[in-house]
Amino acid sequence: MEEHTERAPGASGTGLRAERTDAATEAFVAHRNLLFTVAYEMLGSAADAEDVLQETWLRWADVDQATVREPRAFLVRITTRQALTRLRTLSRRKESYVGPWLPEPLLTAPDVAEDIELADSVSMAMLLVLETLAPTERAVFVLREVFALGYDEIAQAVGKSAAAVRQIAHRSRAHVAARRPREIVSPAQADGVLAAFRQAVATGDLQRLLDMIAPDVVLLTDGGGVVRAALEPVVGAHPVAGVLLRIGTATMEPAQVNGHPALIVRTGGAVDTVLAVRMEGGLIAGLYAVRNPEKLSRIDRETAVAR
Numbered sequence: 001m002e003e004h005t006e007r008a009p010g011a012s013g014t015g016l017r018a019e020r021t022d023a024a025t026e027a028f029v030a031h032r033n034l035l036f037t038v039a040y041e042m043l044g045s046a047a048d049a050e051d052v053l054q055e056t057w058l059r060w061a062d063v064d065q066a067t068v069r070e071p072r073a074f075l076v077r078i079t080t081r082q083a084l085t086r087l088r089t090l091s092r093r094k095e096s097y098v099g100p101w102l103p104e105p106l107l108t109a110p111d112v113a114e115d116i117e118l119a120d121s122v123s124m125a126m127l128l129v130l131e132t133l134a135p136t137e138r139a140v141f142v143l144r145e146v147f148a149l150g151y152d153e154i155a156q157a158v159g160k161s162a163a164a165v166r167q168i169a170h171r172s173r174a175h176v177a178a179r180r181p182r183e184i185v186s187p188a189q190a191d192g193v194l195a196a197f198r199q200a201v202a203t204g205d206l207q208r209l210l211d212m213i214a215p216d217v218v219l220l221t222d223g224g225g226v227v228r229a230a231l232e233p234v235v236g237a238h239p240v241a242g243v244l245l246r247i248g249t250a251t252m253e254p255a256q257v258n259g260h261p262a263l264i265v266r267t268g269g270a271v272d273t274v275l276a277v278r279m280e281g282g283l284i285a286g287l288y289a290v291r292n293p294e295k296l297s298r299i300d301r302e303t304a305v306a307r
Contacts, residue, residue, distance in 0.1 A: 027071035033306035044103035080157035098225030103127040112259040119259030141172040214283040224292030
């Protein structure tokens with residue numbers, strides 16, 4: 001937060017200006033975790049979400065606080081507009097991305113998993129579903145379905161009429177419902193499956209591994225063209241099991257990633273891969289292996305998310 005304050009325009013000016021800056025800082029800090037979560041769910045990138053928060057602060061610090069009735073709504077509006085601008089840039093960048101693109105994984109606190117709606121909204125599987133929405137649809141869905149903002153508030157944030165936002169919300173809700181994970185798995189159940197999975201991979205037990213993954217399981221590996229990774233989805237129990245068994249003697253640590261149990265794979269003590277899973281019918285139906293080093297820089301420290 002000190003970094004933001006140092007950049008605040010006029011922070012060392014007149015007493016009135018200083019009071020305004022103090023009020024701006026207090027409001028920004030109070031809502032920072034919420035703003036980060038809004039930006040992250042829109043972008044799927046913690047690094048880009050942090051950049052959006054910097055841009056939000058710079059604009060917020062110049063606002064006359066006396067004119068703001070609801071700081072939370074005002075800040076969400078700024079954050080959404082900045083995230084939309086960045087999202088359109090990212091969409092063009094992803095077109096040339098090498099191999100599958102996966103969201104940047106976040107190490108999250110255990111209490112995130114207790115908030116089922118929040119955990120679902122930041123899960124790797126859901127973030128991939130949100131990737132299939134157009135930028136404005138994604139913003140409307142996130143603000144309405146995750147953060148329960150009113151249509152008028154969302155309209156101001158995305159620059160549309162309230163009537164248009166209602167239509168976009170209906171369309172995006174139907175789109176996501178048709179693609180979102182169909183089953184909610186308890187943390188205890190997921191922990192149990194991951195423990196067995198970890199043991200099977202560590203011991204090279206092919207049959208045990210096949211028994212816990214779905215016949216049509218899909219493995220996505222994101223190396224970003226920087227490290228070795230499959231350039232296309234790996235589909236089917238036997239092909240996926242073959243890839244997983246190559247992990248071999250690497251260290252696998254259980255962790256809470258994006259609100260769900262996952263594994264952090266280390267080689268030589270360094271993070272090599274973050275492996276998240278999606279379960280259906282008691283079986284692992286999807287695996288998301290993030291290997292791009294640029295997306296692993298935050299995985300050793302918790303990131304706060306909030307609704």
